[in-house]
Structures are given as C-alpha cells and as structure tokens.
Amino acid sequence: MSNKEIADLIFPNVMDVKEILKKYKRKEKIMVTRYAPSPTGFTHFGNIYTAFINYVIAKQNNGICFLRIEDTDQKRIVNNGIQKIIDDLKKFNIIFDEGMIDEENEIGLYGPYRQSKRKEIYQSFIKDMIIKGIAYPCFCTEQDLETIRKVQENNKEEIGYYKKYAKCRNLTNEDIKKKILNNEKYVIRFKSAGEINKKITVADLILGKIEMPENIMDIIIMKSDGLPTYHFAHVIDDYLMGTSIVIRDHNWFTSLPIHYELFKVLNFPIPQYAHIAPVLINDNGTIRKLSKRKDKEAAISYFYENGYPVDAMMIYIATIVNSNFEEWFSIKNNNNIYDFKFSLDKISKSGPLFDKEKLNNISRNYIAKMNANDLYNNLVEWAKLYDKELYNLLIKYKEKSIKILNIEREKEHPRKDYCCYKDIKSYIWFMYDELFVNPDYELKIDNKEELENILTLFINNYNDETEDIWMTQIKNICNKLGYATSNKEFKNNTNNYKGNISDIMLILRVAVTSKKITFSLYEIMKILGKKEVINRIEKFLKHIQ
C-alpha cells in the first residue's frame, strides 16, 4: 500500500499543492512584515510593542505590514477577539495594509488572513508531505507519550518524540489504514531528518548570528482537530503571504531549528527573522516578564482606565524600542515620532524594562504641552467612560473647566502635575462647589481672632483686577498686621515680624481651596470670582467657630 493511498484516505478532498502555489503570486521585492496575534480577548502591553515594531519597520522601508489572526487554538478563542485587537491597534494608529479589518472581513490578495479559515491549505501541504514520506500519522495517546518521557528522563536523554522513540514512524501503511478505519484518533507529525550533533547557523536581525543544534523532533504539524500547530502554520503562511521579515516574540527563537527544517523540506526560501525579547518588569529587585497575571500594567486597558494619552504611550514605546529615540525626541521636541528612523539592530537583546516612572514623566510632559481646549476635550472623553461625576461637572461648567485646566499652562514651561487624566481630579476638585468641603485639619495660626482679622481685611479690600493689584492688597494686610511682605525680608529680619506673607497666603489658600498646596492662588480666585471667594471665606470663618 502506497503513501498516496494513505494520503487520499486522510485527505480525500483537498486541493493540489500546485494549485495553491499558482494562486499565491509572489510579492514584488518589497519588505513585508506582519503582526500575528491570537484573539484571546486580552491585549498585552507587549502586543502593542511588537505590533508597533512590525508596523514601523515596514512603513519606514516602504514596505507593507499585514495582520494575520492565529486562531488555531479553538479553546482560547473569545467572542469579538479579532475586533478587539483591531480596535486596540487602531487607537495606537497602527493600521494594516492587508489582513483582517474587522471580525469577519479582510483586505488583500493573500488571504484568508485567519488561520482557522485556511485549514484546507495546510492540509494540502500536509497531504503532499505524507505522499513524499516526510509526514506521518501518529496514534500515540497521552499515556504513550508520558511513558516515552519517563524512559528518556531515566536515561538522561533528550525529551521528545524523535528517532527511535517515534514509534508511529514505523507503522506500515496497512497498520495506519486499519487504525484510521477503526476511528482511532491521530495527529500528523513531521518526520525530521535532523541530527542532534549537527549545528545550523541562524541569522537574526536583532540577536545576530547564532549557532544552534539541528531540529530532531518529529513535531506535530496537524492536531487531531485537523488544524495546524503554530510551527507549521507559520511556515506555510509566511511563505504564501510573502513575509520577508518575521518580527515576532522572542519565545519563538528556540524553535527556529524546527522552522528552518520545515522551510527547507518544503523548498521555501527562509525569511529573515527578528526576535523581540519580552518586555520586563522589576518586581522588587527581581526582573521578570511583564505578566498578565501579576502586573496590572500588562493589560493595555490599564492605560485607558488611568487615562494615559495614547500619544504619550507611543512616545514611551518608541523610547523602549530604540533607546536612542529618547534623546532625539528631546532635541526635536514636538516632532512626529515617525520621523525618527527606527532600526531592528538597536532593539535590546535582553528585553526592555517597563519603567513606569519614565512613562509617567513622558506623559506629564506630553499633557503639559497640550493646550487647555485639547486637554479639556480629552479629559471629557476619558471621564465619560471612567468618571461620571467629573464628566457631569466638565459638561456643566465647560468654560470654567477650560479656565481651570489652563492655570499656569500658557507659558514657556507649564506645570507638569498631571501624568494621566485620572490624576487631574485630585488637583482641581475644590474648584467645583459640588465637590468643595471645608478642611478638617488645624492651621499653623490657630488664633481665631487673627484669622478673622486677616480674612476680613482681605474680603473688604478684595480686588482681582490684576495680579499686581491683588498682591498689593495682601501686602497691605501684612503691613497692617505685622507680617513680612517677602521671604527675603522675613529671613533677614525675622525678629521684627510676627510672621511672613506665606502665613497669610496659607490661610487664604486653605479658606478658599481647603488645601495647603495648590497652583497659583491668584488664578484660582480669578476663576472663582469675587462672590464665590467671599462666600467661601465666610463659610470658612463659620466652620472654624
């Protein structure tokens, strides 16, 4: 009985390989990269990182980047998982030239771009391999494999399904036919011709030239559900889709000998590779992979929830992709990050460390440079989803809110208080009557009479026409009550004064804002207006009784 008969028995209705190869025209000589996630419903920070690299490298070399969905693991698929990936990427302005564009549809001539829809294509190639005798069905059960493993462990041998341990290699075609007709479950394995002590040299655009042992494993290429495993799908798809550089996660690096052998055996040219080390995190001194389970920052949604501007995220991602980006960007301030020439060989071999301080700093600078109107709009958009109370206030008091956000903003070096939208409320809440409450702590000057004197003098002479006039009024109070009118004066002649202007300011600040630390008091009062300021001071006076 021939291999062909077995192949026909297993795959009676698949297309001929030649037909498929004819259908997929070779791409022009351009750079083609690809991002190939699984639709698990979770977007990891590292996913964006990897997608960005694929995208930016292609774009900057006049190439194309496509999106392929690797949904061969039926157990992990999640509803709307594809849409979620596309939406997340779109937020970061990563839009593909080819591939899936929503849950069902795709663009491009090299599809389907969803592996579950390519089942027959893989099967055609597998059928061909069976005929050629380089693939075979394997009927081993989990227990069988476990037994083999134990033997290998005892003998201190390489663990896996290979050579003499690959017992289904030796099945006769008659045996195979009998088992198949008997409805026994099976997978298809690749029959490796590799030698453990032979080396191959692999070239990686990030890691350089590296020597590795040849693959010897008869890896599974088709699972019992008829879908291919990653290794096989990768080789078929990236060949047919014309990928010229496979930029993918570092954990595939160790499987490179498998991929090399498959490419060789299928007679496909081997693409270039670039393996990206995972994003790491410093967890109390130990450095490990940014983990979905342990780190809230691993989920890209964390950054949406906290309101990090997407552009700030992009700047941060760019700095960890190529660390020389940071300096370039600080010099070229306000430049488009895509004007920077990114390169694969500058990507860290050991993986960038996720540094939240740095992200915060970048984000702080980014928000500081926004104008108040943009900030307002962004904040509204964020609050709409994540802080209803704030949202309602922002909508109700639009003009006032913009003024508040504009405090100490329109100058060469604006304040950098906010590192994300979530922060903002804690800085501005007291500006809204709905949220304002009087303080519940003691003041340095707790002499009530003195407080009253200061505050009444202030009320009686209130004038916020200009900051100078406003300041003069306060200095008048100082003079009247025996406080120094400047820090310098107070420092030089401490004994001549009962206090300093800063003491007076503190009282005013607490009375009006209930906080000891705020941005410019003058601007706060100017926005609140005379009536409200006096109202708050009167309330404060009652409060301390």
Next chain:
RNA sequence: GGCCAGUUGGUGAAGCGGUCAACACACAUGCCUUUCACGCAUGCAUUCACGAGUUCAAAUCUCGUACUGGUCACCA
C-alpha cells in the same frame, strides 16, 4: 537538566579597542518664589557581575565561573 541569550550608577540605558563612561528619570542641595510646581545651578559609577587571557591600550575581543531571563505541549 539540555539548548540559547543577557549581566554598565538608586532606575532605564548609551557605548561595539584609545582623552574625565553619553543621555534621561529619580534623588540631594542651593537659587528663584505666596504654597506647590516650573525653571536655573551644583552634586550623584576611580568604574562597567567575578576570575584569567589577548593587546602598547579592554566596559568593549577570547575563555572559564556565578547569577538572571527565555525555551523544551495536540498553546500560540
């Protein structure tokens, strides 16, 4: 355990054989100042995990040791 990679200050890192080891963040001090912030100024690795070798010259090249990470599925 096998295979592969990495190891530069408090942190992220640049550096790829040749003056005082970039830059950024953080921190500290001072100045400015109504508080905070912003800004400005100054300080912060006699040394690049450790040991040996090559060289006139090593953080940079070679070897060994230690540690860290990745990977060894009908998961991708």
